Amino acid sequence: MLTPLDDYLAHQTPETFDHVFSGDRNFYDRYYFSAHTFDGSVFLVVGMGLYPNVGVIDAFATVMIDGKTQHIVRASRELGSDRVNTKIGPIGVEVLEGLRRMRVYTEPNEHSFEFDMTFEGSAPPYEEPHFFKRNGNRVMMDYTRFTQTGRWSGKLTVAGKTYDVEPKSWWGARDHSWGIRPIGGGDPPSAPPPGNKPAGFFWLWTPLQFDKHGLMFTCSEDPDGTRWHASAELVHAYDKNIAAEPLAVVDHDLKMVSGTRRFDGGRLLLARRDGTPVTVTLKPRTTIYMAGAGYAYLGGWRHGQYHGPLVVEGETWDLTDKQLLPRIAGQTETVCDVTVEGLGDIGVGHGPFEFLVLGAYEPYGFKTFGDVAK
Numbered sequence: 001m002l003t004p005l006d007d008y009l010a011h012q013t014p015e016t017f018d019h020v021f022s023g024d025r026n027f028y029d030r031y032y033f034s035a036h037t038f039d040g041s042v043f044l045v046v047g048m049g050l051y052p053n054v055g056v057i058d059a060f061a062t063v064m065i066d067g068k069t070q071h072i073v074r075a076s077r078e079l080g081s082d083r084v085n086t087k088i089g090p091i092g093v094e095v096l097e098g099l100r101r102m103r104v105y106t107e108p109n110e111h112s113f114e115f116d117m118t119f120e121g122s123a124p125p126y127e128e129p130h131f132f133k134r135n136g137n138r139v140m141m142d143y144t145r146f147t148q149t150g151r152w153s154g155k156l157t158v159a160g161k162t163y164d165v166e167p168k169s170w171w172g173a174r175d176h177s178w179g180i181r182p183i184g185g186g187d188p189p190s191a192p193p194p195g196n197k198p199a200g201f202f203w204l205w206t207p208l209q210f211d212k213h214g215l216m217f218t219c220s221e222d223p224d225g226t227r228w229h230a231s232a233e234l235v236h237a238y239d240k241n242i243a244a245e246p247l248a249v250v251d252h253d254l255k256m257v258s259g260t261r262r263f264d265g266g267r268l269l270l271a272r273r274d275g276t277p278v279t280v281t282l283k284p285r286t287t288i289y290m291a292g293a294g295y296a297y298l299g300g301w302r303h304g305q306y307h308g309p310l311v312v313e314g315e316t317w318d319l320t321d322k323q324l325l326p327r328i329a330g331q332t333e334t335v336c337d338v339t340v341e342g343l344g345d346i347g348v349g350h351g352p353f354e355f356l357v358l359g360a361y362e363p364y365g366f367k368t369f370g371d372v373a374k
Contacts, residue, residue, distance in 0.1 A: 001081040018052065018081040024139075025053045026180050028304065029083075031093055033104050033119060034352045035152045035165070035172035040285030040335030041066050042163060043352075044115070044156065044172075046104050047293055048086060048093050051183055051304050055079050058303050059091040061106050063113065063158055064288040070317040071113045071158055072292040073106055074301055077310040089312040090114070099125055099148075102174065111314030117154030117165055119174055122209065123235045124148070126216045126244065131181070131229055133220075143179025147207050149214040149235070149351070150174065159316075171350055173207035183304030184294070198223045198367065200359030203331075204252060206268075208280070208338050208351035212237045215280065215340065215349065217268055219249055223360040232270050234343060247271065247278060254355075256364070256373035260325075262287065263334050263355040270342075278342035282353055290331040290354075292317065297330040297358060331356040 005017035013021050020027050030049040036042065048059040058076035065071070075089035086093045094103040096118065105116040125148035133141040151167035200223035208215040213236055220229040230249035236242040247270045254266035263284065270278040292315065294303030301313070317324060331354070338349035359369050366372075 003082045004084045017083060020052050022180060023053060024180050025051075026183050026304075027051070027053050028143075028181065028183055029178040030176070031102075032175045032177075033102070033172065034174070034333065035117065035119075035170055036335045036350070036352065037169060038171070038350055042156070043286055043288050043333075043335050045288055045290070045293060045333060045352075046091075046093075046106075047303070048088070048091070049183075049303050050079060050083060052079065052083075054183070054304060054306065056304065056306050057086075057088055058294070058307075059088045059093075060293045060303070061091055061113065061115070062288060062290075062292045063156070064286060064319070065158060067286045068319055069159075070288060070292060070319055071111070072315045072317070073109060073111050073113050073312070074292075074294065074314070075310075075312045076303075076305075076307040078306075089310060109312065109314070111316075112159050113157070113314065115154065115156040115165075117152050117156065119150050119152055119172070120167070121148045121150040121238070123150075123214045123237050124244075126214075126233050126235055128216070128218055129229065129231050131179070131220075133228060139180060141179075141181045143177055143181050145175050145177035147173060147175040147216055149207050149209040171209050173209065173351065175207075184302035198360035199369075200361050200366070201356065202358075202361045203354070203356040204254075204268075205354040206282075206336075206351055208336075208349045210338075210346045210349040212240060213346045213349075215338075215343075217249070217270075217280070219252065221361070221363075223362060225361075225363040232268075246273070248273075250277075254364075256357075258374060259372050260329065261357050261366075261372055262329070262332055263353060265336075272342065276342050278340065281339045281341075282336040283338070284353075285335040285337060287332050287334040289317070289319075289325075289328040290333060291328040295331040296328075298327060330358065 033046040090107040125146040152170040202221040204219040232247040234245040250269040255264040268280040
């Protein structure tokens with residue numbers, strides 16, 4: 001079916017834009033945004049995903065206030081054929097200037113959580129190395145992502161309180177990824193599991209921002225610690241007009257809260273091309289739980305699933321409730337203060353650190369899904 005996108009000189013296949021190159025149900029195209037105050041007292045994460053082979057588009061907005069409450073609005077609808085329509089119920093995303101400015105908003109709704117904010121990149125986007133991984137004989141991941149740091153402006157209202165969002169004090173990041181990776185629903189295995197290897201997934205990702213620089217980092221490893229994807233790069237603000245500097249990922253030395261797998265600070269160990277060591281020290285401020293965004297590994301709303309023609313729902317979590325935290329455990333993002341040694345004086349940075357240790361991960365002592373930090 002023809003759609004407005006088909007009028008652009010941008011086709012990559014002989015098909016119309018409502019068809020993608022692969023029939024894999026896990027094909028997706030997704031936005032992510034984060035916005036936070038320097039002290040992390042307000043931390044907003046927004047995402048929108050489109051799944052053409054499932055026929056679904058969905059979105060979420062979740063905000064953490066003062067480390068005590070997390071407010072969530074989620075929406076899902078049937079995709080149809082028009083991929084230009086990036087609005088789902090009250091949640092929408094608008095490209096104002098490609099690779100530079102994006103509008104993200106949630107209109108007034110019954111869940112007392114709305115905003116209208118504009119992201120403006122502070123540095124050019126960083127294209128991460130292509131992700132590719134098999135699970136048995138089946139391709140599990142085959143996708144591209146770019147990440148960009150930036151500043152925010154606009155307004156945010158949560159539970160009756162309105163925040164003025166200004167670029168000098170509201171920083172954050174965004175990414176855009178597309179291709180194949182596991183989405184909601186799940187598939188039967190394509191082959192017997194390889195040998196007696198334990199199952200697990202280890203993931204680190206952080207876009208760190210400084211006054212005139214950005215530091216991008218990602219690392220994925222197997223349960224035994226074998227690294228299958230990693231990259232890091234120092235990027236510079238637009239007005240500096242300096243080429244980015246690739247960095248080598250050497251290691252990580254991270255802490256977790258006792259009795260959990262929740263990130264509690266640590267170091268990333270990198271190196272420059274000439275071998276100069278670079279140490280990135282992360283000091284946590286506040287954490288948001290991505291289960292509310294659809295990364296619900298222990299049950300609940302999942303992105304990439306069909307929920308109905310149009311469904312909108314919301315929740316408010318009391319993060320001081322110790323009985324709640326195990327239920328929403330899993331993938332987290334933590335706003336951190338950041339200091340760096342080995343890259344000159346780039347100042348103190350801030351940014352979200354995304355962390356997931358699912359199942360076995362031997363380097364940190366996890367041999368089963370139930371193991372936690374001591």
